[in-house]
Amino acid sequence: MKKVFTAILVAGLCSFYACGPNAEETAAMEQARQDSVNMVEEQARIEADNARMEAEQAAAEAGDDATDVTEESTETPVNQ
Numbered sequence: 001m002k003k004v005f006t007a008i009l010v011a012g013l014c015s016f017y018a019c020g021p022n023a024e025e026t027a028a029m030e031q032a033r034q035d036s037v038n039m040v041e042e043q044a045r046i047e048a049d050n051a052r053m054e055a056e057q058a059a060a061e062a063g064d065d066a067t068d069v070t071e072e073s074t075e076t077p078v079n080q
Helices: 002-018 023-074
Strands: none
Touching: none
Protein backbone atom coordinates (compact mmCIF):
# COMPACT_ATOMS: atom_id res chain seq x y z
CA MET A 1 0.00 0.00 0.00
CA LYS A 2 2.89 2.37 0.77
CA LYS A 3 4.36 1.74 -2.66
CA VAL A 4 1.08 2.56 -4.38
CA PHE A 5 0.68 5.74 -2.34
CA THR A 6 4.28 6.74 -3.07
CA ALA A 7 3.81 6.11 -6.80
CA ILE A 8 0.65 8.24 -6.83
CA LEU A 9 2.41 10.98 -4.86
CA VAL A 10 5.40 10.98 -7.25
CA ALA A 11 3.06 11.05 -10.27
CA GLY A 12 1.16 13.97 -8.74
CA LEU A 13 4.35 15.93 -8.07
CA CYS A 14 5.54 15.29 -11.63
CA SER A 15 2.24 16.54 -13.02
CA PHE A 16 2.51 19.77 -10.98
CA TYR A 17 6.02 20.30 -12.26
CA ALA A 18 4.94 19.62 -15.84
CA CYS A 19 2.13 22.18 -15.55
CA GLY A 20 4.60 25.00 -14.82
CA PRO A 21 5.17 27.86 -17.23
CA ASN A 22 6.65 26.90 -20.59
CA ALA A 23 9.19 28.96 -22.51
CA GLU A 24 6.53 31.11 -24.18
CA GLU A 25 4.83 31.90 -20.88
CA THR A 26 8.16 32.69 -19.25
CA ALA A 27 9.07 35.01 -22.14
CA ALA A 28 5.67 36.71 -21.92
CA MET A 29 6.09 37.25 -18.16
CA GLU A 30 9.58 38.70 -18.69
CA GLN A 31 8.30 40.99 -21.45
CA ALA A 32 5.46 42.21 -19.21
CA ARG A 33 7.96 42.91 -16.42
CA GLN A 34 10.24 44.81 -18.81
CA ASP A 35 7.28 46.81 -20.14
CA SER A 36 6.39 47.80 -16.58
CA VAL A 37 9.96 48.89 -15.88
CA ASN A 38 10.04 50.92 -19.11
CA MET A 39 6.72 52.58 -18.24
CA VAL A 40 7.97 53.58 -14.78
CA GLU A 41 11.22 54.95 -16.23
CA GLU A 42 9.29 56.93 -18.86
CA GLN A 43 6.98 58.37 -16.19
CA ALA A 44 9.99 59.37 -14.07
CA ARG A 45 11.60 61.04 -17.11
CA ILE A 46 8.40 62.98 -17.85
CA GLU A 47 8.10 64.14 -14.23
CA ALA A 48 11.75 65.25 -14.21
CA ASP A 49 11.23 67.18 -17.45
CA ASN A 50 8.11 68.84 -16.03
CA ALA A 51 9.95 69.81 -12.83
CA ARG A 52 12.85 71.22 -14.88
CA MET A 53 10.49 73.24 -17.07
CA GLU A 54 8.64 74.60 -14.02
CA ALA A 55 11.94 75.60 -12.42
CA GLU A 56 13.07 77.33 -15.62
CA GLN A 57 9.74 79.14 -15.87
CA ALA A 58 9.93 80.25 -12.23
CA ALA A 59 13.48 81.47 -12.76
CA ALA A 60 12.43 83.36 -15.88
CA GLU A 61 9.52 84.97 -14.04
CA ALA A 62 11.81 85.88 -11.14
CA GLY A 63 14.22 87.43 -13.63
CA ASP A 64 11.39 89.43 -15.21
CA ASP A 65 10.28 90.65 -11.79
CA ALA A 66 13.83 91.72 -10.92
CA THR A 67 14.06 93.64 -14.21
CA ASP A 68 10.76 95.40 -13.50
CA VAL A 69 11.95 96.49 -10.06
CA THR A 70 15.22 97.77 -11.50
CA GLU A 71 13.43 99.75 -14.21
CA GLU A 72 11.09 101.34 -11.65
CA SER A 73 13.94 102.43 -9.43
CA THR A 74 15.87 104.05 -12.31
CA GLU A 75 13.00 106.28 -13.36
CA THR A 76 13.36 109.89 -12.32
CA PRO A 77 10.65 111.15 -10.04
CA VAL A 78 8.40 113.88 -11.37
CA ASN A 79 8.30 117.01 -9.24
CA GLN A 80 4.87 118.39 -8.75
